[in-house]
Amino acid sequence: MKVIFAINAGSSSLKVSVYSVEDRNATPREIANAQIGGLSSPNTSLTYTRGNEGIYKSHQVKAEGQDDAFSIILETLLGDEKLDEVESNSDIAIACHRIVHGGKYESAQIITKDTYNHIEALSDLAPLHNGAALGIVESCIRKLPDTTNIACFDTQFHMSLPPHVYTYPINQERARKNGLRKYGFHGLSYSFITRSVSKFLQRDVDQLNIIALHLGSGASACAIKGGKSWDTTMGLTPLSGLPGATRSGNVDPSLVFHYASDVGKLSPASTEKLHISKAEQILNKESGLSALTGTTDFAAIAGADRTRHPQHALAFDLFVDRVCAFIGSYYVSLEGKVDALVFAGGIGEKSASFRSAVVSNTGCLGFAISDAANDSISTEGSVTQDISSEDTRSKVLVCRTDEQIEMVYMCYRKDELWN
Ligand SMILES: Nc1ncnc2c1ncn2[C@@H]1O[C@H](COP(=O)(O)OP(=O)(O)O)[C@@H](O)[C@H]1O
Ligand SMILES: CC(=O)OP(=O)(O)O
Numbered sequence: 001m002k003v004i005f006a007i008n009a010g011s012s013s014l015k016v017s018v019y020s021v022e023d024r025n026a027t028p029r030e031i032a033n034a035q036i037g038g039l040s041s042p043n044t045s046l047t048y049t050r051g052n053e054g055i056y057k058s059h060q061v062k063a064e065g066q067d068d069a070f071s072i073i074l075e076t077l078l079g080d081e082k083l084d085e086v087e088s089n090s091d092i093a094i095a096c097h098r099i100v101h102g103g104k105y106e107s108a109q110i111i112t113k114d115t116y117n118h119i120e121a122l123s124d125l126a127p128l129h130n131g132a133a134l135g136i137v138e139s140c141i142r143k144l145p146d147t148t149n150i151a152c153f154d155t156q157f158h159m160s161l162p163p164h165v166y167t168y169p170i171n172q173e174r175a176r177k178n179g180l181r182k183y184g185f186h187g188l189s190y191s192f193i194t195r196s197v198s199k200f201l202q203r204d205v206d207q208l209n210i211i212a213l214h215l216g217s218g219a220s221a222c223a224i225k226g227g228k229s230w231d232t233t234m235g236l237t238p239l240s241g242l243p244g245a246t247r248s249g250n251v252d253p254s255l256v257f258h259y260a261s262d263v264g265k266l267s268p269a270s271t272e273k274l275h276i277s278k279a280e281q282i283l284n285k286e287s288g289l290s291a292l293t294g295t296t297d298f299a300a301i302a303g304a305d306r307t308r309h310p311q312h313a314l315a316f317d318l319f320v321d322r323v324c325a326f327i328g329s330y331y332v333s334l335e336g337k338v339d340a341l342v343f344a345g346g347i348g349e350k351s352a353s354f355r356s357a358v359v360s361n362t363g364c365l366g367f368a369i370s371d372a373a374n375d376s377i378s379t380e381g382s383v384t385q386d387i388s389s390e391d392t393r394s395k396v397l398v399c400r401t402d403e404q405i406e407m408v409y410m411c412y413r414k415d416e417l418w419n
């Protein structure tokens with residue numbers, strides 16, 4: 001039996017799932033799950049579940065960033081006397097880490113000095129993520145000396161993007177030299193969604209065409225053709241495409257030069273390891289839904305009274321508009337052969353009013369939902385739930401995505417871990 005920690009450092013959350021696995025042919029058993037959310041807001045809270053038992057729900061904690069959140073979660077897990085499988089540090093055989101930017105890596109990697117340095121060199125291309133995840137890797141190396149650390153990359157799923165999609169129309173020599181191309185992110189989530197939806201629709205993965213939306217603190221869309229990534233909205237970095245909680249998404253590339261002076265200078269938020277320009281700081285951390293409304297809480301944005309909070313209404317409508325534009329674009333690039341439109345991520349899974357608005361605005365493509373089904377999505381129900389109305393050409397689904405278990409399956413494919 002091995003205990004595996006799967007650690008997912010998102011831009012606003014840290015999610016750690018703990019699994020017990022008999023061997024690589026057995027289904028992983030989730031024995032605990034701890035999440036700290038709201039890292040980009042003043043309300044940081046811990047939710048902790050052991051087995052099926054809720055221990056803490058939205059319990060207020062003070063966490064300054066992802067590594068701090070990891071220390072709190074590690075203490076919670078090691079301090080829980082009823083979590084029999086994790087009595088001490090040395091019980092944790094494997095820690096897999098979600099690393100958002102993996103550059104050209106095509107598979108999960110055991111973290112050695114070399115891989116660490118390579119991932120660190122990519123930090124500037126995922127300023128909200130790679131550095132934070134590497135901070136946790138360092139903590140694991142220090143605090144869990146017997147544990148093998150594995151890097152699982154968001155970019156891996158998008159290695160199948162065709163050249164006409166991943167190429168930017170810029171000088172190609174410079175593009176090659178500097179690795180300037182579309183990489184795409186949220187790949188662990190899209191990989192999980194693809195497998196779950198294929199099972200749900202009883203359609204072979206290589207026959208599956210879907211438009212998947214991962215809408216969390218960072219938001220992206222992905223056209224999946226024959227089970228593989230065909231196009232996605234994030235690019236060289238997780239900034240492009242859809243707006244996020246604090247990210248602008250697509251804007252005119254010249255905008256930033258008219259926003260403030262000295263935008264090419266290093267931002268004071270830079271550190272020895274992370275070089276971030278003022279422009280990147282503005283577009284990654286000071287924009288998006290929070291710049292429009294003052295909050296990163298999408299439930300508050302969606303639930304606000306439209307007359308009393310016109311900025312919330314604007315942010316909601318703007319987000320719907322941007323999501324629908326990509327659905328239209330991907331519907332065309334998939335030649336109208338779309339088995340399902342799939343909602344996932346914190347917003348996609350929890351905001352019924354957002355799903356309703358998006359489906360209503362893309363109704364001309366044949367999507368339609370049952371309001372009753374849309375309003376009764378349950379977090380305890382099956383992983384994939386159907387909210388389509390009865391007579392639609394393409395299904396509309398909600399998938400409770402799970403990037404953590406996807407990492408465990410990646411570890412199953414690494415022979416070195418099981419010999
Ligand atoms: N009940 C809810 N209704 C609407 N949005 C929600 C709800 N709960 C959480 N969210 C939103 O989900 C987002 C976080 O999603 P998640 O996928 O967990 O984040 P991360 O990008 O950090 O992985 C936040 O923007 C939050 O406002
Ligand atoms: C890539 C990305 O934006 O991830 P997250 O939504 O978890 O911040």
Ligand SMILES: [Mg+2]
Binds near residue numbers: 010011216217
């Ligand atoms: Mg996330």
